[in-house]
Amino acid sequence: MMIIAPTPRLVRHAVARLRAPVSASVSVSAPALTISGRAFFSSASSFSDIPTVTLAYDLHEPAKPVADAKTSPIIFMHGLFGSKKNNRTMSKVLARDLGRHIYALDLRNHGDSPHDQRHDYLAMAADVAEFIRQHGLKEPTLIGHSMGAKTALALALQDPSLITNLVAVDNAPIDAPLTSDFPRYIQGMKAIDAANVTRQAEADKILAPYESSFTIRQFLLGSLYRPDPKNDQTLKYRLPLGVLGGALGYLGDFPFRNPSERRFVKPALFVRGTKSLYVPDEVIPAIGEFFPRFEMVDVDSGHWVISEKPEAFREAVVNFLEPKE
Incomplete structure (x- = not known):
């Protein structure tokens, strides 16, 4: 869970400069952009090149499931310094309301999951991708907060065929350096x-x-x-x-720079805290370029959206994931 938000100055630096529009339909009128950052990541990287760890998890089962545990489950991911315990209560509530099984994960180097010297978004996304394959999960939804949100966004862009939609909580596909x-x-x-x-x-x-x-x-x-x-x-x-x-120097980064190379065209919900600085208005164009079918819901909270305003978060997620007529 990233606790201290970057300043608007750092966000403006991260978004860098705008270029000519790309030929894609987006939810907001947004030109393409180049996002500055480290050369540590490569958009050409493949999950097959990254050694993965086996993630610990809790499975929350609904009393009245709409499908078995492997069909349309939800995968819930915590933030920096957190664990699967952080999302226990919300996982139970969403399992009840949606009738879907929920896998609350411990990301690498957190909770009961193994430790590894590598800790960046491509590695964490590769772990989650392997978790999906190992458990034979079909059309899962990803929900992630902060570090977990960027992990979900990275997985969606790297291997979109693995998931059906996602919910990113108070983070965005940009570089925004962490504070001291x-x-x-x-x-x-x-x-x-x-x-x-x-x-x-x-x-x-x-x-x-x-x-x-x-x-x-x-x-x-x-x-x-x-x-x-x-x-x-x-x-x-x-x-x-x-x-x-x-x-820490890498956890403010996002591994993909060019939305003309990678784009997730399935539904995506971004839930942001209006008192948090992680998703200011100036990053909305970046969201629209990478995730053209995105929706955004504002919650009157700080960065800790789920714990500060659990009912508003629950309502946003249920409205997004409930079957549409």
């Missing part, structure tokens, strides 16, 4: 690991100088666990802090 808060969070979490605390209250006290918001601290403390509870009560982070700290 994230290295500070990594510092604070490393300080907790080094202190060998046994109670969450002790960990919170260590983290307080690094983050003043109690809500954000509680989120960051959510990945603590006891590796050896029978013999030792020490709390440690499940997260590979060194790997994630080294990946």
